[in-house]
Amino acid sequence: QLQLQESGSRLLKPSQTLSLTCAVSGDSISSGAYSWSWLRQPPGKALEWVGYIYHSGNTFYNPSLKSRATISVDRSRNQFSLNLTSVTAADTAVYYCAREIVAHFDYWGQGTLVTVSS
Amino acid sequence: QSALTQPASVSGSPGQSITISCTGSSNDIASYNLVSWYQQSPGKAPKLMIYEVTKRPSGVSNRFSGSKSGNTASLTISGLQAEDEADYYCCSYAGSSTLIFGSGTKVTVL
Numbered sequence: 001q002l003q004l005q006e007s008g009s010r011l012l013k014p015s016q017t018l019s020l021t022c023a024v025s026g027d028s029i030s031s032g033a034y035s036w037s038w039l040r041q042p043p044g045k046a047l048e049w050v051g052y053i054y055h056s057g058n059t060f061y062n063p064s065l066k067s068r069a070t071i072s073v074d075r076s077r078n079q080f081s082l083n084l085t086s087v088t089a090a091d092t093a094v095y096y097c098a099r100e101i102v103a104h105f106d107y108w109g110q111g112t113l114v115t116v117s118s
Numbered sequence: 119q120s121a122l123t124q125p126a127s128v129s130g131s132p133g134q135s136i137t138i139s140c141t142g143s144s145n146d147i148a149s150y151n152l153v154s155w156y157q158q159s160p161g162k163a164p165k166l167m168i169y170e171v172t173k174r175p176s177g178v179s180n181r182f183s184g185s186k187s188g189n190t191a192s193l194t195i196s197g198l199q200a201e202d203e204a205d206y207y208c209c210s211y212a213g214s215s216t217l218i219f220g221s222g223t224k225v226t227v228l
Contacts, residue, residue: 046121047156047164047207049217060215096163103211104154104169111163 002026004097004109012116018084022097022109029078030055035100036080038071040093041111048093052100053080087116122146122208122220129226130198138223140191140208146218148189152211155184155193159204167206168193195225203227 008020022036029036037052051061053071061069065084073080084091094113098105123141130136140153147153153171156164166175168184171191181196191210195202208220 046222047158047209047219049209049219058215062216102170103150103152103217104166104209105156105164106166106169106175108163108165 002099002107004099004107006095006097006109006112008112008114010112010114012087012114014088014116014118015086016116018082018087018091018095018114018116020082020095020097020112020114021079022081023077023079024099025078028075029073029080030075033101036071036073037098037100037105038069038082039096039098039105040091041096042090042093045093050082050084050095089116092116120218122210122218124206124208124220124223126221127224127226129228130195131228132198132200134198135194135196136198136225138193138195138206138208138225140193140210140220142189142191142210142218144189146189146210146212147186147191149213150211151186153184153186153191154209155182156207156209157202157204158207164207198227200227 003025005023035052035054038050053059068085070083094111096111097109099107151171155168158164171186172184183194206223212218
């Protein structure tokens with residue numbers, strides 16, 4: 001059974017960089033034609049797709065993030081990561097990692113709350 | 119990218135059928151058969167219920183079904199049960215390797 005687990009910075013000040021890692025267990029991150037994704041959900045609000053990294057290594061991001069996001073993969077550790085620069089209070093959210101295939105997300109992490117506050 | 123439009127809330131009595139709409143545009147729902155639906159209970163991660171408009175993952179009840187017409191996708195829950203009470207989100211491919219979610223619908227079982 002595939003499992004995903006987020007970890008990383010939970011409390012940030014405005015202008016800092018958010019760094020999260022998603023550890024994948026139960027299968028190799030390099031197997032299959034999957035993409036590895038980050039999504040987020042501000043408290044009480046809707047889900048938002050942040051971006052993903054294809055099995056090929058190509059990355060794609062939500063245009064609304066205006067080039068602040070970077071997703072990378074560490075195949076030796078079977079994990080992938082999200083960096084989001086210049087955070088503001090609007091980036092406060094539960095961040096989820098997920099596996100994506102053909103435009104849908106079939107496995108999700110439990111989510112981690114990241115708070116941006118001065 | 120504006121969120122897909124969903125009704126804020128839908129309710130029904132046990133045993134009834136309800137339908138949740140998800141309205142997009144010619145740039146997303148209307149152009150691709152790549153709509154998915156997620157169920158989210160409070161404090162939990164979303165769960166995939168429907169993908170590629172009509173397909174159900176293994177283990178999801180056949181009381182859940184999906185459809186699409188033009189720029190609007192729909193999720194129908196038949197034989198509504200108390201356990202179906204949750205938030206539901208649609209998601210569509212929007213071209214150029216991007217995805218867009220709906221605004222979310224709270225389903226209440228009366």
